[in-house]
Amino acid sequence: xxxxxxxxxxxxxxxxxxxxxxxxxxxxxxxxxxxxxxxxxxxxxxxxxxxxxxxxxxxxxxxxxxxxxxxxxxxxxxxxxxxxxxxxxxxxxxxxxxxxxxxxxxxxxxxx
Amino acid sequence: xxxxxxxxxxxxxxxxxxxxxxxxxxxxxxxxxxxxxxxxxxxxxxxxxxxxxxxxxxxxxxxxxxxxxxxxxxxxxxxxxxxxxxxxxxxxxxxxxxxxxxxxxxxxxxxxx
Numbered sequence: 001x002x003x004x005x006x007x008x009x010x011x012x013x014x015x016x017x018x019x020x021x022x023x024x025x026x027x028x029x030x031x032x033x034x035x036x037x038x039x040x041x042x043x044x045x046x047x048x049x050x051x052x053x054x055x056x057x058x059x060x061x062x063x064x065x066x067x068x069x070x071x072x073x074x075x076x077x078x079x080x081x082x083x084x085x086x087x088x089x090x091x092x093x094x095x096x097x098x099x100x101x102x103x104x105x106x107x108x109x110x111x112x
Numbered sequence: 113x114x115x116x117x118x119x120x121x122x123x124x125x126x127x128x129x130x131x132x133x134x135x136x137x138x139x140x141x142x143x144x145x146x147x148x149x150x151x152x153x154x155x156x157x158x159x160x161x162x163x164x165x166x167x168x169x170x171x172x173x174x175x176x177x178x179x180x181x182x183x184x185x186x187x188x189x190x191x192x193x194x195x196x197x198x199x200x201x202x203x204x205x206x207x208x209x210x211x212x213x214x215x216x217x218x219x220x221x222x223x224x225x
Contacts, residue, residue, distance in 0.1 A: 006154070034213075036215075042217065043200060043215040043216055043217045043218055044155075044200070044202075044213075044215040045215075046213070046214070093154055093155065095155075095213075101145070101157070101204075101213055102157065103147075103154050103155040103156075103157070104154055105153065105154035106153060106154035106155075
C-alpha cells in the first residue's frame with residue numbers, strides 16, 4: 001500500500017528553539033496533506049490542511065504563526081513548531097490522501 | 113470538534129476471546145474508518161467502510177455500519193496478545209475532503225496471554 005514517511009520520529013529540543021517535521025508521500029503525489037496533534041491519552045485533533053502550492057488552512061484555535069506549514073511539492077509537507085515551549089510537547093502525525101488516508105509514523109516532540 | 117465516540121474506553125480480555133468496540137458519530141458521513149495505534153506509534157489503517165455498506169471483513173476483523181443509528185462496531189475475533197493497542201474510529205464527513213478525518217477518543221484494548 002501507499003507509504004507516508006514522517007521524520008524525525010522523536011525529537012527533544014530546548015524551549016525557544018524551532019523544530020521542523022517532514023512528511024513525505026513516497027509512492028504517490030499528494031496535493032493535500034493533513035497535520036494532526038495528539039495529546040496524551042487523547043484522540044487526534046486536526047491542526048491544519050496543507051495544500052500544495054498554497055497557504056495551509058488552519059483549524060480554529062491553532063496558531064498559524066506558531067505552527068508553520070509548507071507544502072512545496074506534491075510529495076513533501078513540513079510542519080515547523082516555532083519558538084517551542086513545553087506545552088507544545090506532543091505527538092504530531094501527518095497524513096496524505098490517495099485512495100484513502102495514509103498516515104505517517106508520527107513524531108514525538110518533547111520540549112525541555 | 114470530535115465526532116466519533118468509542119465505547120468502551122478500555123477493554124481487557126483473555127487471548128482467544130473476541131473483542132467488540134463500538135463507535136458512534138453525529139453527522140452524515142462518506143465513510144468510516146478504523147485505525148489501530150500501538151503505544152507512542154503512528155496509526156495503522158485497518159479497514160474502511162463506506163456509507164452504503166453495512167458490513168465488511170478483513171481477516172479476523174469484522175466491521176459493521178448502521179447509518180440509521182450513526183454507529184459502527186469493530187469485532188476482533190480470536191484475539192491475540194499482539195492485538196493489544198488503542199483502536200480509533202474516524203469519520204470522513206459528507207462533502208469533506210478525503211483525509212480530513214474526525215477521530216474518536218479511542219478504545220484501549222488489552223489482551224492478556
